[in-house]
Amino acid sequence: MSRRVGLLCTCVVSALLPPACAVSRSSREAPPPPLPPQVLGLDRRPDARPDAAFVDVIRKECAACHVVPAPADLPRGLWRQRLSEMARFSLTRVGLGEGRDSDLARLELLPFIAYFEARAPETLTPPEPWPPPAAGGPSRFRRLLLGPPCAVPVPIVADTRLVDLDGDGKLEIVVCDMGHGVVLLGAPHRDPSALREIAKVPNPTYAAMADLDRDGRRDLLVADAGSFLPEDHEKGAVVWLRADGRGGFEKRVLAEKLPRVTDVEAADFDGDGDLDLVVAACGLHTRGGIWLFENRTSDWREPRFEATLLDGRPGAIQASPADLDGDGRPDFVALIAQQHQTVVAFLNRGAPVFERRTLFTAATPAWGSTGIELVDLDRDSDLDVLITNGATLDDASAKPYHGVRWLENRGSLLFASHDLAALPGAHRARAADLDGDGDLDVAVAVFLPDPDRVHGAVTSLGWLEQTRPGVFERHALQAGQLSHASLDLGDVDGDGDIDLVAGNFVGFTFARTGTGFGAEGWVELWENLSLP
Secondary structure, eight states: OOOOOOGGGOSSSBSOOOOOOBSOOOTTSOOOOOOOHHHHTTTSOOOSOOOTTHHHHHHHHHHTTSOOOOGGGSOHHHHHHHHHHHHHHHHHHHHTTOOOSOOGGGSOOHHHHHHHHHHSOSSOOOOOOOOOOOSSSOOSEEEEEEBOSSOOSSOBEEEEEEEOSSSSSOOEEEEEETTTTEEEEEOTTTOSSBEEEEEEOSSEEEEEEEOTTOSSSOEEEEEEOSOSSOOSOSOEEEEEEEEOSSSOEEEEEEEEEESOEEEEEEEOTTSSSSOEEEEEEEOSSSOEEEEEEEEOOSOTTSOOEEEEEEEOOTBEEEEEEEOSSSSSSOEEEEEEOTTTOEEEEEEESSTTOEEEEEEEEOSOTTOOEEEEEEEOTTOSSSOEEEEEEOOOTTTSOOOTTOEEEEEEEOSTTOEEEEEEEEOTTEEEEEEEOSSSSSSOEEEEEEBOSOGGGOOSOOEEEEEEEEEETTEEEEEEEEESOOBEEEEEEEOSSSSSSOEEEEEEBOHHHHHTTTOOTTTTOSEEEEEEOOOO
């Protein structure tokens, strides 16, 4: 079964959500001190091409925090905004007393702005569009809609997850609506259109299935961001929905006073026979990180966990457990967004001690990471990484380098990056054998919350057919409905092939544009018709 993450903390400065960490802020949080116009370079526009020697300054100051960007990473009109935001980010960190090798906020920004504007293109060239969905002809998939019985204006679904909660061999759909603060459950094999509420959680972003107390019932672990908009706070939490055996769930808070929690997963990291938790959290400028919560519970009426901070970077959006080095101990792979844009392996050396190993770092801090999945895509008996990048919540700008990539495991924790498909706004990718030919294909969903800025019909849901080893052909299922912030795959209807479920995140992003598409269903079930 596949999993999700990413909307809330997709890049350095996003404006909404998971997984995003944004430079919009709540009125409850004190903003950093404003920078004067002459420091930001906003009092005059440079028109002289900076001297090439300034490249050394660029490298020194930018590399202290992240990969050095190239002017071609963004269109000319966005560089002033991006550099100003990075200066504010730097100033906030300094204001909290955190030392840095570079303090962009204390430097004259005008030369930086001049350098990037003089070399940046006026616009970014969009990638080649996908072939359009088949018009009027037979389709491999049939679309069905699911929603709650209550009359809620628009869905704000951050996560859809296929699980077998009751152990009957049939899949249910767990839905986290982070805007309305509810966790919903659907059973398409019993009712193909209905979702029922099973819990209220302030801002649920992700749900994982685990029998946490080992009582034979399958529970849910829910990541609670603690706020809808990105903020630096400690309102996040890990919520346990304990199955009661009667189809209901008892809600318990396992950990609180955390940053905006974006992911929680269970595994026996310390080898003592019970399930521990790895938690990823993403704030705004300064709050966030990755924690190990070791299970110290002796009485499940009062669960107790001991926390260890493993990584203090504020852009963590995902932590996926797996035994990467074959030593029998669960490790995990983390995706860290914001300016870091990196995939990191945490190798278990005897929890709570983990060795960090960087597997991949994107070519630009504007990359917009959105999620990863650990999967043996090439069927060579080791785990690869499927990664998407397509976040646009920072500047509403789709990038030509958005898309789906395969990090191929070459052994010894060395990974080779392969571009599978360019796709603006790529937000989730999941691998499964969609056409029944024995190899793994890839489904991908798109979330572009400002459709007025997108030119042409962009594929919003599609799949990549693996036609021969490592070669993938693009197929669009849907174009234009760019509200799919979540995606999962599984045999929902029990007919032996793999179906798709995609959640719709509409909220005020689409509503303010007047498009409103996606509001007709919280979840779209795309039933696979490839088998008779």
